[in-house]
Amino acid sequence: MKAMTVDEAAAKWGITPRQVRTYCAGGRVSGAELERGEWRIPAGADKPVRKPRRRFPTTVLGVLEAERSARIPGGLYHRLQIDFTYNSNHIEGSRLTHEQTRWIFETQTLGELGPDVPVDDIVETANHFRAIDKVIATATAALTEPYIKRLHEILKSGTSDSRRDWFAVGSYKRLDNVVGGMETCPAKDVHREMAALLAWWKNADKTLENLLDLHVRFERIHPFQDGNGRVGRLILLKECLKHGIPPFIIADNMRRFYYLGLQEWRQGSRARLLDTCRTGQDIFIAGLRHFGHGMLAKRALAKQEKADAREKTTP
Numbered sequence: 001m002k003a004m005t006v007d008e009a010a011a012k013w014g015i016t017p018r019q020v021r022t023y024c025a026g027g028r029v030s031g032a033e034l035e036r037g038e039w040r041i042p043a044g045a046d047k048p049v050r051k052p053r054r055r056f057p058t059t060v061l062g063v064l065e066a067e068r069s070a071r072i073p074g075g076l077y078h079r080l081q082i083d084f085t086y087n088s089n090h091i092e093g094s095r096l097t098h099e100q101t102r103w104i105f106e107t108q109t110l111g112e113l114g115p116d117v118p119v120d121d122i123v124e125t126a127n128h129f130r131a132i133d134k135v136i137a138t139a140t141a142a143l144t145e146p147y148i149k150r151l152h153e154i155l156k157s158g159t160s161d162s163r164r165d166w167f168a169v170g171s172y173k174r175l176d177n178v179v180g181g182m183e184t185c186p187a188k189d190v191h192r193e194m195a196a197l198l199a200w201w202k203n204a205d206k207t208l209e210n211l212l213d214l215h216v217r218f219e220r221i222h223p224f225q226d227g228n229g230r231v232g233r234l235i236l237l238k239e240c241l242k243h244g245i246p247p248f249i250i251a252d253n254m255r256r257f258y259y260l261g262l263q264e265w266r267q268g269s270r271a272r273l274l275d276t277c278r279t280g281q282d283i284f285i286a287g288l289r290h291f292g293h294g295m296l297a298k299r300a301l302a303k304q305e306k307a308d309a310r311e312k313t314t315p
Contacts, residue, residue, distance in 0.1 A: 013047035139241040184222035206243035248280025
């Protein structure tokens with residue numbers, strides 16, 4: 001068999017002799033044999049194709065998309081699904097524990113949930129997992145009325161509410177409602193108010209403060225008969241992922257400060273809600289480090305610190 005030397009292969013392939021030896025030692029040159037310390041390479045051997053470099057996600061959204069697609073257990077996506085769903089549902093009165101929420105997500109079964117767990121809590125938990133998947137898959141899409149209605153449809157499908165004639169799943173409310181003793185937008189005006197809100201957001205600076213202003217105004221409109229808080233927090237997650245704002249989860253132990261912050265924001269004081277959400281951001285950034293995304297955590301923290309400094313100097 002006619003063979004080439006390392007130098008001859010290097011000249012033919014346009015690479016260095018060291019690279020040829022590395023390819024041979026790695027078993028990447030078919031038929032190459034080591035004789036008396038020298039590599040003998042078949043004359044017709046092709047240059048090995050360079051292995052593509054592994055690309056790592058450079059954004060939080062990229063990490064979530066990759067882990068979601070691969071269904072990687074125990075990572076950032078896994079924790080987000082369980083923690084976000086448990087806390088957002090629990091704020092609204094769900095009786096499922098964190099462990100029960102985790103069990104449903106991981107096994108897609110009910111397990112031993114106990115006799116006092118309402119069926120709606122189970123259905124809305126499974127639906128919320130789907131809603132988060134929707135947010136991750138479409139985070140870069142425009143925030144529109146049909147998009148928001150679709151989140152509501154995913155959340156409330158199959159619930160007891162969906163079987164009530166007066167309840168509009170995936171559509172704006174038909175009946176006026178009061179929340180926490182406060183009037184909300186009349187049903188007849190919801191479309192107009194939502195269109196105006198989304199038009200404002202389209203042109204607004206994508207900062208944490210403006211995002212929270214969007215959230216407060218959305219909750220004030222209260223466009224749906226039920227599910228407004230959860231849909232509103234899903235919107236927060238989506239827009240954080242889209243615009244590179246560090247995401248946050250309103251944990252159940254932050255509920256009091258969250259509600260007080262919403263109320264005070266309406267009265268002109270923004271400090272409490274901003275501080276509450278920044279605390280949530282700090283927790284999320286710590287989670288990035290925990291799951292090995294230190295560089296993303298560093299970037300997210302730097303961006304948040306820069307935004308905080310800019311806000312302090314803004315009159």
